[in-house]
Structure formats: C-alpha cells, structure tokens
Amino acid sequence: MSEQDQKKLPGAAPDAPVHSAGAGEGTGGLAERYREALLPVFGSPQRILARGAGVRVWDTDGTEYLDLLGGIAVNALGHAHPAILSALTKQAETLGHVSNFFATAPQIELAEKLLTLAGAPAGSGVFFANSGSEANEAAFKIARRTGRPRILALSNSFHGRTMGALALTSKEAYRAPFEPLPGGVEFLEAGDERALAEALAPGDVAAVFAEPIQGEAGVRPLGGEYLRALRRLTRDHGTLLVLDEVQTGMGRTGHWFAHQAIEGLQPDVMTLAKGLGGGFPVGAVLSFGADVHDLLQPGQHGTTFGGNPLAAAAGLAVIGTLLEEGLLEHVRTVGAQVSADVLALEHPLITEVRGDGLLLGIGLAQPIAKQVAAEALEAGFILNAPDESTLRLAPPLIITSADLDTFVAALPDLLTAATADGEN
Template sequence: MTQQDPEDQQDQQDALAYGGRYTRSLIQVFGAPQRVLVRGEGCRVWDDQGREYLDLLGGIAVNALGHAHPDLVAALSKQAVSLAHVSNFFATPAQIELAETLLRLAQAPEGSGVFFTNSGTESNEAAFKMARRTGRPRVLALEQAFHGRTMGALALTHKEAYRAPFEPLPGGVEFLAPGDIPALEAALAPGDVAALFLEPIQGEAGVQPLGEEYLRAARRLTREHGTLLVLDEVQTGVGRTGEWFRHQAIPDLQPDVMTLAKGLGGGFPIGAVIAFGEPAATLLEAGQHGTTFGGNPLGAATALAVLGTIEEDGLLARTRARGAQIEAGITALAAEDERVEGVRGAGLLQGIALAAPIAPQVVTAALEAGFIVNAANPRTIRLAPPLIISAEEIDTFLAALPALLDRAEELSAQKES
C-alpha cells in the first residue's frame, strides 16, 4: 500500500474541514459548494488546495473587471479611508457622480432619475413599486423570466419551483409567451396594464435573446397603451453584451424604467433603477421607498471605477470582439460535433446549446479541467466571463471543450448506471 504524502493528507483534511464548517454554519439554500475559493487575479481564481481555474462565469456576470483589478481595488481602498457609509439623510459626491454617469451612459432625457439599491432583486422590487404607483392593477412578465427571489421580484419570476413554496405572492402578474406579439397586443388592449417587465436576453432561461421585432413591438405597444416598459438589464447591462446596456443595440428602444446590478459594482454589491423622464421618475414620492446601504460611498466609488475602466480601456469593443470569437468557435465546433447544436447570446453573455441534457456534467468536467462555467439549464452552458478576458484564454476553453464533452458523457453514463 502506497504511503500518502503528509501534505496531501493535510490538504484533504482541510477540504473536509471547510465542507463540514460550511454545512454546520450556513443555511443550506445553495447546496454543497463546488470549491472553496481563496484568491483571484484577472480571469483566474485559486481554491484552498492551490488549484487554478479560468473563470468563465465571472460570479454570474458580476466580475466585469475580473478579480483584484487594480483600478477597483484602488477606488475601494481610497474611499474606505475617508468615508465608508452615511445614512440617506445625506448625499456624497460619489453617489451624485455615479447617478450623473449612469444617466449619461443611458442617454436618459432631462427629468430622469436614479435610485440606488444593493442587488438586482431589490432593483426589480423598486420597479414593481413604481408600477403599483400608476394605479393600474395588472403587470405583465414573460414565461421563463427571472427577476429575483424577494417577494415582489419573485411574483415576476415564472419558474414554478421558485414560486410555489412562497405563495401567495403579490397579485396581478400575468405571464406571456416570449416573442408572441399578438398575445402581447391582446394583453395590453384593455388599457389597464401598469408595466411590462422584459429581460432583453433571458439569462436564467438559458441565454435566450428576445428578438428585435418583439422588443420593438413591446416599445410601440406599451407607449400606445400608456404602460411602463421596464427592462431588466441586471445581467445584460454594464457592458456585458458589448453595449453599455443591451437595449442600446436597437435604436429608439429606450425603456421607461431600467434595472441594474451585477456588473455595476464589479463584485461590490450595488444596483440601480433608472427612470427615464416623466412620468416614471416622479412615480415614487418622498417616503414611499428607501434603502440603508444602496448607493453608499463605498458602492458608488467602486461602481464609478468599474464604469470608468470600461470606458477608458475600450472594453465595450473588446467585449464585442471576444463574443464574436466565442460565437465563431462554437459555430465551427457545432458543424463537426453533433453534441453541440450552436450558440446564442451577445458579447460576453453566451449560451452553448447542447444536444443532450448533460450541461451539469459539463460543469463538473470543466471544474476538473480547471474551468468555471455554469449550466443555465440541462442543455445550456452559460459563459459570462470578465470583460477583460483575452483571446488566448477563450481559445484555451474552446480547444478543451470536445474533451469536456467526452468526460461529461462518461459522468452521465455513470450516473445512469
């Protein structure tokens, strides 16, 4: 029998210790962690065993600048030594500058406004409250939509498994099939719909883009019927798809309300709601909504650093180029490997469509090989890497993918046996 190296034995004991401590100390809503990560740099992270991974998920579209980016670290450190938090009885220069920057990047008209939150679900909660303030009873969302886990945002989320344990949810929400323009027209016709909530690309549904024709129809019909068009850009915003916000890829698609989070803070929790002019910007009055931490000095300074770095380093164009590289690579693979059906998405939010429901096994195989990816559903691998990812790093993953599929098939067969 081979003697185990003492260092290897200690590593295994440490890993088991972390797992046990996690199970004993955290409420188990996420399941067992795949790894315990301790350090990151650029597009790479390391676990507690010293193993290195190429991060192609970016905290699910959060780490826009990757890990430990010097601009983000400098901004956070500089702000922390002067002013970390104040109540919302006061304003700070960073908060005001961030609001002005977002309005500029969103090309918002005069009379627009920003409300800061801590997360995407909170942004959608605020937008839901705006919808309630119209006085109209109905709200529309789409089948396969995901808008968050708090009660209001959950009412807008379609997946029954998320909804059922917490019913009754806030009422008045109806779901429509994505892309069905006649159904949308019929639903809006009575003139009593407060808001239509849409994700330009449905991320949790498997990176499913809404077509340009449908989005244009949604804008035209909501305007005709006096309904708020709310675009949830929590996952698609802040440069993720190669535009500041995904709707900007389609001229004249400006919404009435847009919700943001994820990439805005590059890892620091901050979100935002942008109301485009009247009446959207005047729906919530003093005292009708609030937040303790939203837009505090640390969050605002960090978000300003993220937006400034994206702008100064030309990361929008780089994101479009890297997205085109992924699309070309997966399309070429699909032409010769029947296990891959294609790719969909935009920029650095891409879904690789698989012929068989082995996406969870691909995630496991990828981790074993040093890649972090996500199974958005059983047949879709989601990629949302940092916007700073290099062409060489993407090529490394594309070259490894056939072997990952081989390994995933082995794991799937083992599971069935």
C-alpha cells in the first residue's frame, strides 16, 4: 500500500508541520536538562520526542518511529488528529475550565454517550476524573461506602500509583516503599474460581476489582469463563464487581469495552481513562443502576479538573471518530491479522500472542523482551516490555495492516539481535 493510500484510511492524520520543541538543541542537551529539572521517577527518557503525525513520531534529532505503543494505549487516534485538534480549539474559544460548582454541555453529553455505549440501565451515572488512578480511587471509595470491610483484587493486578489504587495493585515492589497502604484489601489468584467462591462466602466483601485483560502483567486475559464466574458469584453475594477498563476500554480490543465481548456481562462499576481522551487527560467512573449511583453523596468525593470542558470535548471527538469511521471493526480486523502474521513467522523464540484487538502481548521463550524493545527502538519501532518475556503492542487504533507489516517483517532480526546482545 502506498503512503498516499494510507493517508486515505480512517483517521489518518494530515502531514504535520516540520518543527520541534527545543529546535537547535540536540537530544543530549535536552536529556541533561531533563535530569536536572524533573524528579527521577521515570528514569532517563529513551528519546525526547518533538512531534507526531498519525501513527508516527519524530525525536529532536529528526529520527522517525512507528508508534506501536500509543502512549501506552492512550493515543487512540494517533498524533495530531484533526478531530481532536478541532474539538479542543473550538472548545477553548468558549470555556476551558469552570470548576464543579457548575456544569457544561460537553460534560453532560460525554456522560450520556458513555452510559449509552456501556448499555447502562436507568439510574446509572458517571464521575469524571483526570486519570486511571483517580478513577480507581473513586471506585475504591464507592466500595467503601457499602459498609463491608473487605475488598478483593487479583494477583498480577495493576490499578494505579496513588495510595488507594496502589492498595489494589498486587506487585510487591510497587507497594512496599509506601506501606502502610489503605487496609482491607486481599489478593486472590487470578483465574481460580474456587478461591473466589471461598473468599466471597462470608458475605462481607464490598467489591472485587478486576481487569478483563491484565495489561501491565503482560497482556494476560482473564478469560470469559472466569469473568462470567466473577459476575455470577459477586451477584450471588451482593458484592460489587468493579471492572478496570482503563487500558482495555474505548475500542482498544475492538469493542467499546473489553467485557462486552462476553454476552450479558455487565459490571456494577467500570473505570476508564487512557484512550477516552485520545491523549488529553481524562478518566471516568461509570456506576450501573440506582443502587450504586447513590453510594457517593455530595461532599464525599470530588476533583477540581475532572469533567472540564476541554477534556469532555476531547472525549466526544474520540467517540465521534470511532463511530463515524468504523474503527472498532478496523481494530478487530488488523488486530487479528497482525496476531496471525506474528505466529506465522514460526520463530522459535515466539511462544504465543495474547490479548484482543490492538492490545497484544507477544510471548517470548526467553527473558529478552527488554532487549528486543531496545533493538526495536533503534530500528524505528516504539513498543515496550511489561515483563521479561512479553512484548506489548498498543498502537493507535488508526494503524493499518501495512504499518504493522513493517514491524512483523523486522521482528525476526530484532529477536536475533536481542539474543546476540544477551550472549555478549
């Protein structure tokens, strides 16, 4: 497919103007300024990026990269998408922020659209936050309001870095430096239906938190059978089912929300962020039904920026574009194709491809994922290694099969180079 043809595909961004932040200063100088000016929580940046267009970005040295990570499943429409640019510009001409003493039409419209897309029943509601961690903090407080003392989360879970969200996150290395964390949280082995039933049996569990696909654990789906068991058992015991769709929501798996792949499955609470704003910070909590709707009362939670008009405009632009351009079907098609193509390589180091749509984990037979990701960056591909034996792909939803073909073609050489690095 020619470059000109690719520009005609759904959501393709126009050519971006060639300019860069820090023009005249190379990556080395900016990297040093980064180290001097910012806290070291992220380590050293792999590159300093200057601009993007569609599914590609350029660093301050002018090197081009195919973005196969999308800001970790955030840039649903890629970079500099005209729908988001237009929506933000138009909204900024009227109102940018008003505080939550007031409401705005974009905020109300986005809430209504999310409830419709989720198939939420009458009496449901939305709370807007600024991130996935904040959305999960709100869901944590909703669970606390049930009056029950226990909350369950799963092994390999990741729900965020703030204190409440961190209490729901299983990885000890994340938790230990900040203990004591909010109490009452217990962890179950993901996929163990018997352990779930036993934990719920006393009838004192407020909520179970689960990710339909555990992204930070290496793109590991919980599976339909276990998710159905979660829904059945939580309902039987009067326990809230909270689905964290921060990484899996907003079309990432080829459905509006990943749990919708399972007919009839609906949570009591769902958290969103990442792709919802297409790069603009926004998170959301959806409550399903009147019983959950009223658990948080006025004054019991809040946020200064949540649901601001700019964030709402960005969310509406993302939803509108996904609908108008048929991108959910596109995601299912290209996701299935790249999965099949990677497996068709029959490479001895590739064991499987996990996930759905455009949230995929390539399983490796050796713990070389970080080396492969580094080799990929040198070759012009951005992806990451959530663990030692998994490569994660979460590209913009507008990516084409032709774009992905270039990565698949390069993958054997990347694996060879990474293996050689490990032997040196």
